[in-house]
Structure formats: C-alpha cells, structure tokens
Amino acid sequence: MPHFIIECTAEIAAEYNEDFLFQELHKVAQATELFNPQDIKVRMNAYPTSTVGGIVNSPFIHVFAHIMSGRTVLQKAELSKAIVHRLTELFPEVPHIAMNVYEFEAASYCKRT
Template sequence: MPHCIIEYSAPLAHEIDIKQFVQLVHHGAINSGLFERSAIKTRAIRCGDYQVGDNHLGSFIHITIKIMPGRTDEQKQHLLSAVYDSVSPETTCVCSLTLEVIDINAAAYAKHLTCGH
C-alpha cells in the first residue's frame, strides 16, 4: 500500500513524459516516509474523453492515493505535500492539478500475491 493512480488528459502525453511522471509520484510517496518502498504501486490512466469546466481543451491531472485506514489527517497532508512537491515542477502546463488521499475500506479489500513476493 498505497495505490497511486494518476488520471490525466490525453493531450498531456505530448507535453509531459508520463513514464517519468509516474516515477515522480512514486518517489513522492517514498519520500513521505509513510510506506515501505516495495509496497507502493503507481500507475497512470490516460483519459481521452474529458472536459475541464467550460474548456474542452483544458488539461488535468488527478492523483488519487488509496491507503489502508489508520493514518492521521496530518500524515495524509504530509503525503499529499510530498507527492505535490515531487510533481509540481513538471506540471506548469497543466490547467488543473488535484490530489486526494482515500482510505480503503479494509473489510472490502483483498490482496493475493501470486508472484512469490
């Protein structure tokens, strides 16, 4: 844990190196000091159909960080700050950058390892 999910407007792939951006989010989560490095999972989802306000050409990045419950609001804010600090230099071309931390419902979450990790 956590699951870092980056949703982004498709045209940003021409302005931002998405693989590098995934690494920046991942390193931000590592730099928070809240998780074991091996437990962090980061991925990006390209959104081809979207709208930002009234602007059909606006760009966005939304980063959702799903974590198991038990962290304090201060720890969650620290996590958001660590990720934001890591990615903000790369987002000057983005109209809307948003981040959120979501507690996973532990009773409705299952994890099965099949790769021997």
C-alpha cells in the same frame, strides 16, 4: 498498497515518459516514509477528451491515492501536498493539479496472497 492512480488529459501523458512520471511519484511517496517502498504502486489513466470548468480538453492532472487506514489527517495532507508540489514542478503550465486520499480498511481488504 498504496495505489496512486494518475488521471490526466492525453496530451499530458504524451509529454513525459510514463516510467519517468511513475518514478517521480514513487520517489515522493517513498520520501514521506508512510509506506514500504516495495508496496507503492503507480498507474495512469489518460483521457483523450474531457472538460474542466466547462472548457473542453483543459489540461488537468488528478491523483487518487488509495492507502491502508491508520495515517493521520496531517500525514495524508502532507502526502497530497508533496505530490501536488512535484507535479506542479513538472507541469508548470497545467492549471488544474489536485490529489485526494482514500483509505482502505484492513479488515475488508483482501488480495491473492
């Protein structure tokens, strides 16, 4: 925990090496000091076709963060702003960059260990 899932058009995924992009998001998430760096997970789903606002294959990046509950609204907002800011620096030509945060409840979360 946490999980950062990048969804984007395939062209965007091809623009940068995935490892570079994953490292950049990891750095931003780590800099917030909200998470243990060893627990941060980043992955990507790139879509070969999509529509945004009725425009076919309009470039977009959306990050879905799934984190354990317990952070304030301000902390979650600052996390979103920091990641969107970095993505905007990396992809200044992409018109649609956004992020949202979902919370897991510790009581209902289960993993192998």
